[in-house]
Amino acid sequence: MRNRPLYLALAAGVICAAPLAAQGESLTTRYQARADSLIRGATRDSTAWNRMAELVDRFGPRFSGTPELEQAIDWVVARMREDGLENVHTEPVMVPRWVRxxxxxxxxxxxxxxxxxxxxxxxxxxxxxxxxxxxxxxxxxxxxxxxxxxxxxxxxxxxxxxxxxxxxxxxxxxxxxxxxxxxxxxxxxxxxxxxxxxxxxxxxxxxxxxxxxxxxxxxxxxxxxxxxxxxxxxxxxxxxxxxxAQTLADVPSRNVVAEIRGSELPNEVVVMGGHIDSWDVAPGAMDDAGGCVAAWEALRVMKRLGMRPRRTVRVVLWTNEENGTRGGTAYRDAHRAELPNHILAIESDEGVFAPKGFSVTATEPAVAQVRQIAALLRSIGADSVELGGGGADIGPIMQQGVPGMGLMVEQEKYFWYHHTSADTPDKLDPVDIARSVAAMAVMSYVAADAPVRIAFGRPPAN
CATH class of the missing domain: 3.50.30.30 (Glucose Oxidase; domain 1)
Structure with a gap:
């Protein structure tokens, strides 16, 4: 995980219809019942924690350029297909190979x-x-x-x-x-x-x-x-x-992609995810297997509940965040032509402790609409909205104008274990992870399903 940057290079020319508030109905009112259903679906059991723990225990540290990372990617792809997610595939990325x-x-x-x-x-x-x-x-x-x-x-x-x-x-x-x-x-x-x-x-x-x-x-x-x-x-x-220590030649790796295709506007995309790699000494439970699973499980909950939004929700598990950010850069390059229709990017890379809400880089009108969505998460304490959201993996597409958001969580103990061999599943609580899944599911679903595209744009200069 890297320090959450304040990416301000957002698209200035997004033309959108009037916000829902001008039409007399808030996002909170429209989506409360569906949000409650997603929250119940995400928090009914410990599936997310179990999946995170299996990923970490089965493969251990997943450092860029290692067989363990590639085996973990294969395992994730197979599980995603078993989940019935759509368009499950990998996209190639060349990554650095540093050996301790x-x-x-x-x-x-x-x-x-x-x-x-x-x-x-x-x-x-x-x-x-x-x-x-x-x-x-x-x-x-x-x-x-x-x-x-x-x-x-x-x-x-x-x-x-x-x-x-x-x-x-x-x-x-x-x-x-x-x-x-x-x-x-x-x-x-x-x-x-x-x-x-x-x-x-x-x-x-x-x-x-x-x-x-x-x-x-x-x-x-x-x-x-x-x-x-x-x-x-x-x-x-x-x-x-x-x-x-020595640095060897670059080697191939992959980003993992899965979707629920939009029912009406499938070419408009909400993308969310975390990074699948970890440091060579770190099992990477909170940094960032938990963030990957939070996004993955959010998509699976939508699928299980039959909730297909108007726009596409895409999960990406980026590779090589820790020592190169090549996955985020490769995603930008592979999808450059589609970026004008990426309406929002959400990253979870601050651990999956108790969720508090979201940080967002957007205009004030858009932030007001994000607050309406966040209000749907009040029951799990994840309704805060702060300015200045983003993340290392979504940074390259934010710099091309895609609005960015980060999942905010309680971080008191995050840096106790950050980039160490102690970043293991026992540091995370099943309830916290389930609530993080719920927060990601509600935010991504409502942003993707809103009848009017949220009016993200360039925020005012400080």
Whole structure:
């Protein structure tokens, strides 16, 4: 999962009929009975949780370029066809292939200790003997700049406490660039998360081709703070880093697509989904098997209840969100001619904890109509609407003018487990997932069935 972006590049030229409110009937009034039916259908049992758990337990981590990801995709396609969903198929995507290899980080002075570490996705490796150097700890990029003369030949550790993902993620993303810029031989970060228990978090990083590429890894928050304390006491800790990471040639993967075709306007599409891949160390229950299942089950509930909307509802399980977003880009390219008739894109990639509502990037009139739909979800506490919705996978089509929306959920514990081996099914509650299914089902169905196309358009400038 990446930080929810505020995609503002929406279509300015969508011409629509007058909103339903002008015709004297709200979406809430028109659809309450059908929404209640979808909610009952989604929350009557633990089917969604069971399906999520089977996907995660059967295949484990589903990293781009691995057989496990492709086997999981085959399994999903087979289950979708058994569900009777329409137009079930895959679409090709070339994805990057990064291999972690053997890795370790060892504190060699003032005492010997194996550190809890994970290499960051996309990092280069070290020589077989590793790289060993004194550690320099900084708390910000500004501090690194002020102390640049001290960094040459050292390993730079960014010990930055987690605040929000958006504020802290840059240290993971470009820490190696900034450390190399001042002559460091490796870059370490304190793992991105508010809670520890010696669990390092991986995630993507990047390089600048004009600056030396140095190895980059994350330490557990406890180990990062240990090194910081040693320095504060006047010690000069040294760390030996060994990483067998390498980037291989791109390999083929696939997006998964399934639909319920619209009864009257099948070429107009509401698309929703999550990402089927996960990090190589993470089983990916909440990030993002749960999001995939929430969209998939929403479509299945519509199918089981015989609720075919006027427009097409399409589920896409995007590949390679974690280390490339190639799935979202490939979907944009494959469907570019259809994008003017994509009336809404909904992404679930913030976990499937208790749903709170939706975030949306749209005009004020459209937001008012979204609030009418969200009001249908008051019984499950998912009726909030906030401005600024989107997601990494729908980002490429939002940039082409497709309105975007994200499922909002309770996130108190999300970053405890994010990009770690602890992202397992037990972290998710069957009731929460079922309610997330209900929220996705109601929002997508009403948006697709509304007698007047919702007047999405370019939001006002801030």
């Amino acid at each position: 290899g053997q890795e370790s980080a060892t504190l060699t002075s003032p005492r010997s200790m194996e550190l809890h570490m994970l290499g960051l996705g996309g990092s280069v490796g070290t020589a077989a003997e590793g790289v060993e150097a004194e550690v320099m700890v900084v708390g910000s990029f500004d501090e690194l700049t002020r102390r640049a003369s001290e960094a040459r030949g050292k390993i730079v550790l960014f010990d930055v406490p987690f605040t929000t993902y958006g504020q802290t993620q840059p240290y993971r993303g470009r820490g190696a660039i900034e450390a190399a810029r001042v002559g460091a031989v490796a870059s370490l970060i304190r793992s991105l998360g508010p809670f520890g228990m010696q669990s390092p978090h991986t995630g993507g990083m990047r390089y600048n081709d004009s600056i030396a590429k140095i190895p980059a890894a994350a330490l557990s928050m406890e180990d990062a703070m240990l090194i910081h304390r040693l320095i504060d006491r006047g010690e000069r800790p040294r760390v030996r880093l060994r990483m067998g």
